[in-house]
Amino acid sequence: MDEALVINPTTVYIHTVFTLRSLVANASLKLKVLVPGPEGALDEPVAWVHNTELPDPSPYVRERELVLTNGLWAGQASAAEFVANVRLARAAGIVFGLRPQTPSTPPELVSACRDAGLPLLEIAPAVPFTEVSQAVSAMYTDQRQQALVGMVRRGDALATAISRGAGPSGVLDVLRRDHDLPLAVVDRMGRVLAAAGADLDDAQARAVAAGLARRPPPLELKLELDRGETLAALFPVGAVGDVDAALICLRPLSGLEPAEQAALEQAARFLSLEVAKQQAVQAIEMRFAGELLEMVLSGGRTAEVAGRLQAFGVDAAGPLAVFALAFSGPEPATTHGLAELAGEFLSAAGIPALVAGGTQDVVSVLSWRHPEPELPLLAERLLAAVNRRFPGRRAVAGLGGVAPHAAGLRQPLLHAREACRVLRRSPHGPAVRGFAELGTHRLLLGLVDSETLRGFSRDLLGPLREHDDRRGSDLEATLRTFLDHDGQWAATAAALHIHVNTLRNRLAKIAELTGRDVGRTEDRVDLFLALAAETS
Template identity: 70%
Template sequence: MFTLQSLVDRSSLELGVLVPGRPGALDEPLSWVHNTELPDPSAYVREGELVLTNGVWLDRVDPARFVRQVKKAGAGGIVFGLRAELPATPPALVEACREEELPLLEISIAVPFTAVSEAVADMLAEERKQSLVGMVRRGDALATAISRGAGASGVLDVLRREYDLPLAVVDRMARSLAAAGVDLGADQLHAVASGLARHPPALEVDLGDAGRVALFPVGAVGDIDAALICLRPLRELAAAEREALEQTARFLSLEVAKQQAVQAIEMRFASELLEMILSGGRRATEVPGRLRAFGVDPGGPLAVCAVAFARGEAATMHGLAEVIGEFFAAEGVPAVVAGGTQDVVAVLPWRHPERELPLLAQRLVRGVERRFPGRRPVAGLSGIASQGAELRPQLLQSREACRVLRRTSAGPSVRAFAELGTHRLLLGSLDADTLHQFSGELLGPMKDHDARRGGELELTLRTFLDHDGQWGATAGALHVHVNTLRNRLAKITELTGRDVGRTEDRVDLFLALTIDAMD
């Protein structure tokens, strides 16, 4: 953009400053020039334009009113053109501009307004040329940085060579991918992520002590996955700075897409590892090689940790596997992290005492809580496998422990499978389809009866077993008479063929209910 001072500096225009306006007005950018002789040009003058006039309107309107209308339109100043009939700028016009702090310049009789228009056009053309040249050079530098693997930090370095701006790249999981001249705290990162989650994404967010900052969305594969953050409000950024930031954000989308592609490949390979472990048989022989590919020694002791969110919350929320992977990387523990349909599983080497494994899992849970405020993550742990070929029991154990914790709204966030009880150890080692067939055949008639009659036989049975078969305590918990309880239990015996008064039948019912509660 051109300025009044840049015009004054062109001696060929023979411009003189009569009123400089408010402080800094001569150096403010202008948009264009507007030649007018209307008594009230406010309807036609655009904001930031420089008004050129010969004062033909002086016999129809007071100079003070003319100046007020020009200022009302947002003009950047007035250039008064002298003519033979008016060889000096009217003092009333000078005084009015001084009162309104509106810049007033005077141009010689010998210089036409077209000379000013041509000068402005030349300056804007040169400015645009330099902007395009700068964009091309910047684009080359950004492309080079990405092709050489400089990452998001290298991209920011390119931009910082031109503009000394505090910058950061933050993804929608509140992770800082790169930073230059700024150190964002956890709350500030979450504020940026919240802004990105809006539809459409926010262009500015409030970061507390850092004030309002500008967001330039970074898209990858059609979605907004990150943002280039400049710790300045949009209104304080010059047009050239905004243009450079927008260009850099577009190049960052290439880097983010590349990272996503790598993560997707890693996640797919990790998921295939879980399938190999669960399949057993010949596929189990492929497990050691896949573990080595992830930097995990298959010949040493290994543990499995399954993480999910409690109370039925989505376990595979976008980014959970990435957060868990970041945690183990920060802990210096090589791990294979894979997202399942109900949980996220990590396979990791463990050469420390087994009692220390829950401490690591508790730190993991706290880390996930910080990244997912308002959620309750839980972690189930397996026993220790001696080598990679023996991981199937550990995978089943950790997932079963995690399933138990997912159904709770309070209590411990980390539990080992061995803490769940002997019956769960046995169930965890058996085929899931066989178990559910057993449970469905035994409990099916009772569930059908409840569905048809609106009964509470299943609740009665669970409560009876939870109270160790004590009639009085069960009736009190259900708020029913003991005779009502007896009638319900008799109906359960009739439908299931199991008598709750016999220990072996009570065990069958208890196991069936436990299996039924499994996901």
């Protein structure tokens, strides 16, 4: 006998089914198979039993019910007609009860069932139909009890796994004890939190995350696997009123047994507890990390800063490196998921670190006992991981250098955040730079509001560009080339393939249109900053 459990947070529904084979296996019923029907028919689920002597029971027989009859309809319908009507009701089969008047099953009934592909069983005269009903009822009771016991046992095992800190992997281990299914737990940021029998790559994990972002999330997802495209069943894992992850089974819902679906749904609810717990811990850690950065910036409470760093596993007495991460763009972009990924990366690299997420950047303070030139290499590897996790977005990292100990963190922290802010405003510039590597003009531009910068550039270079558009001239290109060649007349003329006198005429026209003379240092700085503002 098979079982199906459908469980919601408030009620437990247990639907149990039996098969013809399970009835035949009950020796007390003395059932004999006369027509087995199509292959596998004896193992198909049966809804219930229905005792009838109507020549046409089809209006009353439910789908997959087993019809019990003594053949009293024989005077009103032929065996073929009766079988056709039973077949019309899509019944599971017929059990013919022998009695003194019919000591054997009519051959025409056997023939009709064989022609219709309908299973036919025979029951001895000594066994009443009520005994069949009682046997079925007993099976239901037994299976309901077994299902409840199984559900409770699995619930206890899941609760134990979570309480002992086994996490999502422990939940999957419990599931795999009863069901050999390919499983994974993926969160909405595309991180594979656990896997058992399933190996999802980054692209597949991102596809799951994209599915979780839909409202409502789908019940199934198409995933590209090595063996081709497959439908995977998705069981949402919610925490704090939202869908934060999913339990994925690399099988379609139609390929799962009801008991397997029930077990997956139950596990998803326990995973919700685990996700909520992790989120609470992360929120507390982020709050403490943010408070620590405020202490560093304020320049006081040095002893408390050291103590908090130690709580994160960071050696406050040793060298500390600082860098800030963000997504580049003209406006501040959300850093959602960036702090978690940075923490995972540094943990996997075996580097104790404090990671604090903010609205515009993510700051990492880490123990650093390597040469300082290796810090940019670490940041580049981290950015590669970020770009894989968030395709289509560009991440940047500003390096603040290395402080000898916790008391010297303030300046590296300021430098890291300022460098990150400059890089964030440069969509095509370098992705990793230290504070000292950035030109002074870049740092100055990074301190100015982006709208102010665009207005400054537009006002100063607007007449120049209008002239180029109207006359088809190359004054802006000439100015860029002149500044790129450090104001050297001959080198600029050679680069533009023009005579020096032509260059002088163009620069004179630029001075007329902009009011800035490239021969004056302060005017040349204005023109240089106006051009540089476009990439900041």
